[in-house]
Amino acid sequence: AQSVTQLGSHVSVSEGALVLLRCNYSSSVPPYLFWYVQYPNQGLQLLLKYTSAATLVKGINGFEAEFKKSETSFHLTKPSAHMSDAAEYFCAVSPGGTSYGKLTFGQGTILTVHP
């Protein structure tokens, strides 16, 4: 079984400040991990993914995440927030392997960026 916990349903930062969104996972097999962003009334856009290659993953729009097996974490960071980063962010885990399998999501974190 797999699960994802996103710490903090709401995160607020100032424009230009560091963005840190926390994600911890539980998986009985080596996982694949994903971060998605959702803007209002839209679908999910993939920011980045970890699929057992490099543990530091760089994604779109300046975001990156580090897979830490010992801490079962996959936190999302961005050095400098922009107003356009305001959205809801979802961390997700799948069992990986050749067929990927069911994707299990965290509850989401709403990011607010203040000018």
Added chain:
Amino acid sequence: EAGVTQSPTHLIKTRGQQATLRCSPISGHTSVYWYQQALGLGLQFLLWYDEGEERNRGNFPPRFSGRQFPNYSSELNVNALELEDSALYLCASVSTGGGDAGYTFGSGTRLTVV
């Protein structure tokens, strides 16, 4: 390359009616996943189809059903609609090879039950 396409964008139905939602995966993707995103309930896994077969099912009643066609497009049917079925329904297709491997989501169908 076209992305995952979902139709209709919006759907309004009356309680007790049936709703049919459609999804066209990215060309070459054989797996399709359906998710429900209801207000306050997060993203809940509904169904997974691969190569025309149902591979896995989430914790939803039998009135939620679907199928996958030979061209890998998929249909989600919701019978006997209830008010709590109002949600954004998202479809994803999966590529398991190459640098683009992963799940790609469509823009969703917003179902409103009145």
